[in-house]
Amino acid sequence: EPEVTQTPSHQVTQMGQEVILRCVPISNHLYFYWYRQILGQKVEFLVSFYNNEISEKSEIFDDQFSVERPDGSNFTLKIRSTKLEDSAMYFCASSEVEAPGDEQYFGPGTRLTVT
């Protein structure tokens, strides 16, 4: 069964450093998403992306965040200058057609630890 993959599984970085989290969505999917989950808290929407542009972003997704689809397969989330409060599990998701009504498939996540 096709699946969303994410790398790395765990990233440790120092405060102020830039990180790039990588995702490979399911190949025939057109809609891509990033969510985050701070330990013990709810899953929170960050951004959705379609047709090479952001279609929606949350209040969390400020100027420190950016997303990119650099080629036909990868979808990346960049945090320019990490803060301690960015420590969380970051999930990439994709769907074949526009949500809602279509299942969003989640990747296994990247655990980001900012020290």
Add this chain to the structure above:
Amino acid sequence: GQNIDQPTEMTATEGAIVQINCTYQTSGFNGLFWYQQHAGEAPTFLSYNVLDGLEEKGRFSSFLSRSKGYSYLLLKELQMKDSASYLCAVSPSYNTDKLIFGTGTRLQVFP
């Protein structure tokens, strides 16, 4: 505001039936999802309801009442592997992609 409430924790016995409730108050509504999340893993899709009523899928069923802002997930013939968090998520509008998640209900199944 957007608010989704679920019980924090539930316990049940192997072979039993458990019902996990979810109430929501959102600016709009265009569907409710249930996801299962094992510790340290990604959420996996269980069900989607957009119309009132019961959707059955094997051992799992999901119910929706839009007028009451209420849904439940029913798990039958519980197995140890059903121990996980169950996340209720709402799509608040037809013209948005995002899902708004509840805090999740951690279910522990005992032998």
